[in-house]
Each structure stands twice: as C-alpha cells, then as structure tokens.
C-alpha cells in the first residue's frame with residue numbers, strides 16, 4: 001500500500017493513454033494492492049458517488065468525501081452488521097467501528113437506524129471523527145494504488161482534485177468501475193464475515209448511500225417551483241405525499257446522489273413508467289429552465305451543491321453512454 005502515509009500527492013501531469021488509465025484501476029483491484037481493511041473500496045465509492053459534485057476545478061472537499069464515506073460505513077457496519085476488517089486481538093474493534101459505536105451510544109441510536117435518519121448533530125460529530133482518523137492513510141493509499149494518476153490531494157488543506165483526463169475516463173466507464181469495485185469489496189468482505197450477514201451483499205453495498213426520505217425536497221418543489229403539476233405529463237398533483245413522487249431525472253442508479261437539481265415531482269404513473277430510463281431531451285431543457293429559477297431564489301441555492309447547467313448536460317450525456325439509452329416520454333402530455 002505505497003503512499004498510505006503521504007501528507008499530499010500530485011497526479012502525474014502528462015498525456016495518458018486509455019491503457020494506462022485502465023492499468024491504474026487494474027492495479028487497484030489486483031492482489032498486488034494489499035487490503036488490511038475495506039477502506040479503499042469505500043473511499044473509491046465516496047469519490048464515484050460525488051463525481052458530479054465537483055467544482056469547476058474538479059475538486060472535492062474532504063467533508064464531501066468523508067460525509068459519503070461515513071454514511072456508507074454507518075449503514076454497512078451498524079445497520080447490516082458487516083465487519084470491514086478482520087477481528088483483531090483488540091476487543092474494542094477498529095477505530096472506525098469504535099467511532100460509529102461511540103456515536104450510536106452517545107445519542108442512543110439503535111443499530112437498525114439508517115444514517116439518513118440520525119440527527120444532524122450526531123451526523124456532524126461522527127463524520128468529523130471518521131474524517132480526522134481516516135484521512136491519515138485512506139487518501140494516500142488510494143492515491144498510491146492508482147499509481148499517482150487519479151488525483152492530487154492535500155491532507156492539511158483537506159481537498160482532492162481529480163486529474164481531468166481521469167475524470168473523463170471515469171465518467172465514461174462509471175458503471176464498469178463501480179461494478180469492479182463492488183465485486184472486489186464483496187470478495188474481501190466474504191473472507192472476514194459470517195454467512196449470516198452476507199445475503200444480498202452487493203445490493204447492500206450498492207445502496208449503502210441511498211436515501212429513502214426525500215420529503216423535504218417534495219415540499220420545497222411542490223410549494224415553490226413546479227406549479228403543483230407532474231413534471232412529465234402536466235397532470236395536476238394533489239398535495240398528498242402518497243400521490244406525489246419525487247423522481248430522479250437522471251436515474252439514481254446511475255447518479256447515486258439526491259441533489260435538488262436532479263429531482264422533479266411526478267405523478268405515480270409517470271414515475272413508475274419512467275423508472276430507470278432517461279427522459280427525452282425536451283425534458284432536459286425543461287429541467288434546465290426549472291433549475292435556473294431555483295438558483296435565482298438564493299435561500300434554496302444551498303440545496304443545489306455545485307450545480308451548473310453545463311454539468312447537468314454532461315451528466316445526461318454520461319448516463320446515455322453508460323447504457324441508459326432507452327429514452328422515455330409519457331404517452332399523454334398536457335403541457336411540456
């Protein structure tokens with residue numbers, strides 16, 4: 001695990017071939033890259049889940065990354081009881097397990113409670129604890145295992161900047177890289193866990209950063225931005241949570257995130273029919289207009305992350321070339 005103790009790293013700034021970029025990931029997933037824990041798989045997931053939250057310099061903060069990292073581990077370790085490191089002689093568990101357990105005890109949270117449902121205070125505390133410890137070796141280890149080609153980082157200033165060539169590459173092969181990551185992660189976890197927690201393991205990993213409760217977005221969108229009608233067919237929506245679905249415009253299975261710029265309100269019929277498909281390009285234009293309105297209302301801008309129209313167009317394009325190429329639109333439309 002060369003690089004694990006680095007305080008900072010710089011990606012090699014030269015032209016890279018596709019073969020070289022693939023070999024960086026092959027190296028990471030090969031047996032040459034040793035695993036004493038699952039952290040590098042978890043950290044790669046945190047980067048992949050935040051791929052569309054980068055700023056204009058392709059930079060992510062450690063708070064963004066370790067926010068996702070903590071959520072993933074909370075759900076895997078506490079909710080599903082899956083160990084991430086072999087049982088050691090130390091009876092109090094690894095640092096990560098200790099940090100999770102300490103927070104759960106302090107705030108009297110039972111293990112089945114998913115991360116999304118714990119209080120903001122508890123979330124902030126546990127993220128800070130895990131960031132301060134894990135940033136010391138996790139960021140440098142993944143940097144070394146991807147041959148110093150994937151990103152630059154500074155532990156002191158707490159940022160990570162993705163190599164622009166690698167960014168294009170990773171967006172283009174996002175689903176393939178994610179699947180490799182989950183496969184190797186699952187293989188590692190099978191070695192150190194009992195069969196009792198292993199059922200649906202790949203789904204547990206895949207959904208470890210998924211939220212169920214999007215009601216806050218439903219309220220804001222319903223009240224302020226969508227004229228109380230279905231984004232797709234234009235049908236009037238009644239203000240009843242059951243009948244107003246929050247739809248991920250670019251499917252969540254691809255984007256793995258719940259930012260306001262990708263959420264619209266839909267009637268159950270449209271939401272269920274659209275499912276994991278992309279909506280036709282006229283709806284992309286409609287969403288760009290809708291988002292323009294949200295950005296104008298400053299107080300809601302915090303829910304927009306690092307949104308830009310250019311990013312949304314890019315994400316739509318990347319989803320298509322990753323296999324989301326079935327284009328959907330409702331049969332009956334009132335207005336578009």
Ligand SMILES: [Zn+2]
Pocket residue numbers: 230231232233234235266267268269270271330
């Ligand atoms: Zn509809």
